[in-house]
Amino acid sequence: MKILIIDDSNSIAMMVGQFIKELGHDSYHATDGRDAIDMIAQEDNFDLILLDWNMPEMDGLEFLKYNQENSLTKTPIMMMTTENKPEKIMKALEFGAVEYIMKPFSKDVLESKISTLKSMAA
Ligand SMILES: [Mg+2]
Incomplete structure (x- = not known):
């Protein structure tokens, strides 16, 4: 899966990106909602978006809206x-989020959330 992380914290994005890699997926990073819109407008080919709530420029709820x-x-x-x-x-x-995950989370929790979403999509 191609997974887009939208988070203004580089350390969180790196940690979550590492989990994603270890789970066998590809991770991409946008630093806020605006950055994410630009990336998605360029190519809307992500399978999952992980969206932070608190961010400068455009926060998570504004992105959903x-x-x-x-x-x-x-x-x-x-x-x-x-x-x-x-x-x-x-x-x-x-406003359209399908699931939420409490920070901080472990790789195992992320894995189970991803498989829940996969089974919902199936
Ligand atoms: Mg944040």
């Missing part, structure tokens, strides 16, 4: 968040 309003991509989007407030998670799901 932009995606809904502009039909940018149909790629499944998983929110990566330190927020565990149900109303915030509901908001992300309402």
